[in-house]
Amino acid sequence: MELALTLGDASRPFTASFLDKDAPSRANIGVELPVGLGLGLAGDCRGGDVCPGAPPLALSSAPLQLDLLSFSPAVVSNTPQQFRSLPWLTETRSDPASVSARFLDVNRLPSAAEEVDDCGGAQSSPNSAVSSFPMELGLCSGSRTSSKRSDAEADDDENGMARKKLRLSKEQSAFLEESFKEHNTLNPKQKLALAKQLNLRPRQVEVWFQNRRARTKLKKTEIDCEYLKRCCKTLTEENRRLQKELLELRSLKTSQPFYTQLPATTLTMCPSCERIATCAASTAALKPRPLPFPHTHKDGS
DNA sequence: AGTATTTGATTGGTTACATCA
């Protein structure tokens, strides 16, 4: 008898469902963990009796759904319609100018001319109360050269402009979350559209998505780790139980010598149905033993 | 006020792709 641990299903990639770009939009971001823990035992985990603690563990192939979204439906419902319509999903969105007016960026006061890209845009003066990086420095991180970042980008403090970190507004964050649900990566067009709609620099949108991906991945890793720990614990317990059972069987064997005369192969497990099959033990020693398997199951197997 | 957490941003590395000699 052996334990078979199956982590995952070859036919079902071990991925977070929301990473599946073809997956339909969900109400929230869920992480599916199709990590099946299959115990090759009579009465598997689905039966529940061999896997103590199995029900909460859901050791079957049922995916473990976890909500990673921080914003509540209320926030979403409060999100203006034009913000809920993603730029790349519809061409009939509201005037971005009105959006800009409503969601005035804490980071800057944009001019009408700015947009295009990280270099071309965001050249207006950072005269907001919570200003971020000085736009005059010509931050061009979106088009990094081989030297990666411009010198101006690195020494903003030297210009007496101590960097002040912006915090995106709830609406901006919620909209970015919505966008992330649709696409966890952005093409340049989408990035520009988002940046324009949210009144952010494309680089900020890019960074937000990068951070979001990284932190989603981290969270998923933590969840996976916890899950595997629990699987490990369950298997350890099961192993302990089986070891104990084995000891009991061995002691039974020694205390009842009648059985010791039986051939070792008298007890055989069908690999298909995992039923214990026995032969006519008394005659087994004298006659050639019939093979217990294969036998015919009800289903024809 | 001090601490932990969250989150925007930076840095350095890797990879893919385009261009050119």
Next chain:
DNA sequence: GATGATGTAACCAATCAAATA
């Protein structure tokens, strides 16, 4: 046309640090 060097862009992991709880 094939090949290597170079530049560019996108991404990621690690990290920092400001803002917030």
